[in-house]
Amino acid sequence: MNNVLIYTENFDGKFKKSIYEIASYGSEIARQLGGQAIAISLGDVAEGELKSLGTFGISKVLTASGDLFDTFQNLPYAAAIAQAANQENAGVIIFSASNIAKAIAPRVSVKLKAGMVFAATGLPSNLNPFTVPKKVFHGKAFADVVVGSERKIISLSQNSFGLREHPADIVIEALPTETSTASAIRVIDTQKASGKILLNDAEIIVSGGRGLKSADNWQPIEELAEILGAATACSRPVSDEGWRPHSEHVGQTGKIVAPNLYFALGISGAIQHLAGVSSSKVIVAINTDKDAPIFEAADYGIVGDVQKVLPQLNDAFRKFKAEN
Amino acid sequence: MKILVCISNVPDTTTRIKLSSDQNAIDLSNVQWIINPWDELALTRALELKESSGGSIESVSIIHVGNAGSEATLRKALAIGADDAMRVDAAPADAYAVAHEIAEAVKDKNFDLILCGIESSDYNGSAMGGMLAEFLNMESVSSVSKLEIEGAEIKLNREIAGGYEVIAAQAPVIAIVQKGIAIEPRIPSMRGIMMARKKPLVVVPATGAKALTEFVHYTPPQPKAACKMIAADNPAELVNLLHNEAKII
Structure with missing residues (x-):
């Protein structure tokens, strides 16, 4: 044995x-x-x-x-x-x-x-x-x-x-x-996204929360994910509102993830959200509220409006990628 | 058709976890107990199916393994709309023992569809439903995010890496369900609470199923170093720190 x-x-x-x-x-x-x-x-x-x-x-x-x-x-x-x-x-x-x-x-x-x-x-x-x-x-x-x-x-x-x-x-x-x-259960259809980085495989995850204000404001999130080769995710209120699909919800009742780097953008950090991301090696948070609980879980933080900060951050990452 | 939903009784998901002074147990005094969130979604879906079945689903039963202390949680499930409840009278020692007890309690009851939540929010075992299916020698589908009954066929979506499969199954089957199966759990109405008092809650003697695992010691998560703050007008500094300090990009 x-x-x-x-x-x-x-x-x-x-x-x-x-x-x-x-x-x-x-x-x-x-x-x-x-x-x-x-x-x-x-x-x-x-x-x-x-x-x-x-x-x-x-x-x-x-x-x-x-x-x-x-x-x-x-x-x-x-x-x-x-x-x-x-x-x-x-x-x-x-x-x-x-x-x-x-x-x-x-x-x-x-x-x-x-x-x-x-x-x-x-x-x-x-x-x-x-x-x-x-x-x-x-x-x-x-x-x-x-x-x-x-x-x-x-x-x-x-x-x-x-x-x-x-x-x-x-x-x-x-x-x-x-x-x-043999099983009596039959698979009658398979729907699979191709070419997308899957949440559970991702080394880097870019996740957006209510701070993005609307489904229409997701483009900078997608951009950052593309620059870094990351998967996109969201907090529970975002998937409940239908801004993003349920399959992107990370948190206690959604997906539990453990990437090397997790971006919590406009996410306040409810205890159920932290339960789903706390195994991440490094957490970066951007939030307008300096007292938001996400900053207790984060390694690096920026207090500011994600809609204003993120485009500048994307530029900085683009510059970094071009040089490295 | 008869549906069974397996219910676990867990601390409220917002509970701050405290350990006993010897760290060999979790301090459960002053904990608010709830239906395990995934089991609650399973129950909600079972009730939706029953209501839209035009009478072809005759009952939604619930079963739980636990001591008398969890009956308040079972009454809540009855108040939400379950028709009857069984409580196997044993401490839920591990998933193996719980699945074994449930299998013994229901093996002769001819349930057509058994729903289990994909995990419990306390010990995060993700084991009970699959073990129950094996003990009962039943087909099972796991990671189910959608469930419809179409005539004699049960149609389910199974989440897979990067998407989902649509699966056709026949009763009897066990569906192990996750997020998406139902949207909002139900809140018991005053009438539901009154009716729940009269619904059957049967205490089933335990068969003495043995556990194979035991939690022996706990440690709190390591305290995290303080978050390093970066000025909002200097995002390049964040990129610099991730590269040179965290060495993560």
Whole structure:
């Protein structure tokens, strides 16, 4: 049970940074346990992409593709991961804390009677008892969770561990799968924005609040996002007003994000908003109210009207980008 | 059709979290308890579906695992419009134990649609709904932001990276729901509050399901250094600090 199994979810056949992050994390745990770090990849992923996992300490990758795995389905995916954990004698199973992990990790947990920690924030602080750190109350406190079961499942928060290269020779092996796990659920349509930087992947997020006054005033926000290669986001009142889509709402009841740099522009910083952004490495705030709670969470602040400050700030960033 | 909504009882989301002096527990004295926000949206959607179903949805039930202290929260759910409530009489030790208890309590009750919130606002586990689906051996759809019933078909939007999928499912199914499923949670009316007192709230004995995880210690977030203020007429200084001091761009 010293092996670690890492579910390496792909996005249109590619691995994102968060997957290399869990490969780094899982192989570090495997080294501590004295076992192997083994990945499982479901759906079509090219050989070169699979082998790239070796850079981060993965020594074997199990693959399964075909009809069962063409589109994401809970039942065959969870069954294949549990099967791989049994085959490889994996005591710890790692996911990236994504929507996919929310769908299947709990099923794998019940199949394997494995206690689960969702959105872990770092390595186990102790292997016996197996103790994993995570945030609770959306970052208002940190907790240590002891997983008492023989098997353990950890979903790692994005951008909480980083990438650690540890090159390993990697072999690719097919996982034999059964067809009896097919699902009666059908995907009848897929709507996906292409070419847009997704909030959960973004290293930089430019987020606007009520201080922008109206949906018509979003252009400088979009501009800043474009200059920096950032994703755009908003506070809850903005999405409730319909100024921006709900998918852009970050905060306790919207998306929880952890970029390297978060711009809170015209956002006062209600406790629920801060709960969704407090894991950001650096927060910049612009607000007219010098006493706004956002300045307690921010690293850098400007007191001023975002509509006046932002165009000048955009010019300054443009100049910086031109020179660097 | 019968709908079940799983309800968690959580501290109000504006609560300032205090730790006990030994930091082994969260100090829950003087906490205002509410329906978990995602469960509240799930309940709201269930009631909307029932009201527009022309009688084909016969009931919206709720279930909760907790001690008697959470009955005020369950009465609120009944006041909003749920028809009946079950409380499994056990402390909610972890998601695994809660899902196991709920599965045991409802496995013979033939619910066609079970709604769960995608996470609870206290321990942020994002686990209970998926575990319940596995215990009940039911199909499930997670990250659901829209749910309609069209004849025998249940149509759901599942949020994926960069967009959503439209999914067709058949009952029985578990939908694990998030923001977008309903817009505004409902506020109980005076009549609703009166009626809720007469609605059934059944206490179900626990089966003694075991937890697999335990929260053992808490620490407060590290205090943040003071925000460095930059003059509004000097945004170039912000760019300079982000580059040379924070080294983030």
